[in-house]
Amino acid sequence: MASATLTPYLRDQCHEIEGRFGDGNRPSELTTTVPREYVHRTALSEVFLTNWRRTDDGWVVSAQWPRAHSFYGPVDGLHDPVLIIESIRQAGILLSHVGHHVPLDHPIIWQRVRYDLAPRALRAAEAPAAVELHVTDHDMVHRGKRLASVRQEFRIVCDGADLASATLVYSCHSPAVYRRLRGEYSDVALANSRKLPVPQGVAPQQVARERDRDVVLSPTDRPDRWQLRVDTSHPVLFDHPVDHAPGMLMVEAARQAAQAASPGFTVPASIDCSFARYAELDAPSWVQARTTGRTDDRRQVEVTVEQHGNPVISAQITCVPAP
Structure with missing residues (x-):
């Protein structure tokens, strides 16, 4: 779950992306995905998130679901519902880093994940799906100044239609604590x-x-x-x-x-x-x-x-x- 330490070059690139995307100034269309380190992925093809911004009561994270995927591909004309869980997994990790300053090498550990969806809103179209995840933080626990655990609630919109509600509960641990937990x-x-x-x-x-x-x-x-x-x-x-x-x-x-x-x-x-x-x-x-x-x-x-x-x-x- 932990990602490698960023090189100085990539750290500068991430800071540039934060400056462009993390202050509420969203591009009018997709120009890039978020840095793969921010969602604990190695393959660029597995990064679905494209942007994030703050709102008055939380966050909006945007994503793009592909028309075809080697694993999460559409079936019977519907996007794979488990893309919802992968998307909120990536959004939770992203926000832990860019919103709550959890270091990139800190493992993120799940306690619970859930969703309830409207199946008709999963219909795949002739273009990749534009997905927005509206996220609010609840029950936040800090250890010192650092986030230790949180419950995040999601309202998910796909191509403008309400798709799902979801919940993600996770905790964040330093590498030293993780080593003690795992032996x-x-x-x-x-x-x-x-x-x-x-x-x-x-x-x-x-x-x-x-x-x-x-x-x-x-x-x-x-x-x-x-x-x-x-x-x-x-x-x-x-x-x-x-x-x-x-x-x-x-x-x-x-x-x-x-x-x-x-x-x-x-x-x-x-x-x-x-x-x-x-x-x-x-x-x-x-x-x-x-x-x-x-x-x-x-x-x-x-x-x-x-x-x-x-x-x-x-x-x-x-x-x-x-x-």
């Missing part, structure tokens, strides 16, 4: 040297995927239980080396498990994930789905991920058919 697991190289072999995945169609490499569930002897498939070579879910299974992988596992439990209900209209602990790379994690509610037009699914018998995440997902 030997904080060593990225050591953690990756212990990673398990990647097991065979379920059929992509079972989890609304087109390609084998995008499947994150491996079958077991039970239809409602899977092993988490951790492929550290995946170019999107593992954009850069990390010391644990990343949050977006856990969200994708919950989404795929809900899809497997509710065939035909392909759109996760709401996702609410709570994170209890890290999933390590040196032991299997187990994903289980349970349908908790059924109507003609929706399915409610509870998904849990466990490792060593301990909860890693719990998620409540409501799936609907594509409109």
Whole structure:
């Protein structure tokens, strides 16, 4: 989750961008993405945010969703809803740095992420989607002058239409504190040297995927239980080396498990994930789905991920058919 220290040149470039974009003066159209270090991404193609500005009660962060993407691509004419979570992930990290002065090498740790969306507003058009995230900060905790934790509430607009409301709760830790929390697991190289072999995945169609490499569930002897498939070579879910299974992988596992439990209900209209602990790379994690509610037009699914018998995440997902 932590990014490398900026070079002096890139630091100057970031200060220039802050001067142009961070003071409320927004360009009339897209000219650049935000610095990739500000959203903890390595590949420029994985940076979706384009701008930010202050408002009287918070922030507006702009983003552009592509018409095609190697992982978060449109399905049935709809943008991938999980782009919402990736966008608020990037927005939360961006604002921690540019708005609350959290250093770039401080890991950002999730406690909860959720959204509720209007599926029809996901319709993909003939141009990339223009997305605005209206963000307000709540329950802020500081350690000295530095942000320690925050709950951020989002109102998300896509191509001028209200798309979703969302919540992100996270904490910020210095590298020294993170090393104490993680112990030997904080060593990225050591953690990756212990990673398990990647097991065979379920059929992509079972989890609304087109390609084998995008499947994150491996079958077991039970239809409602899977092993988490951790492929550290995946170019999107593992954009850069990390010391644990990343949050977006856990969200994708919950989404795929809900899809497997509710065939035909392909759109996760709401996702609410709570994170209890890290999933390590040196032991299997187990994903289980349970349908908790059924109507003609929706399915409610509870998904849990466990490792060593301990909860890693719990998620409540409501799936609907594509409109």
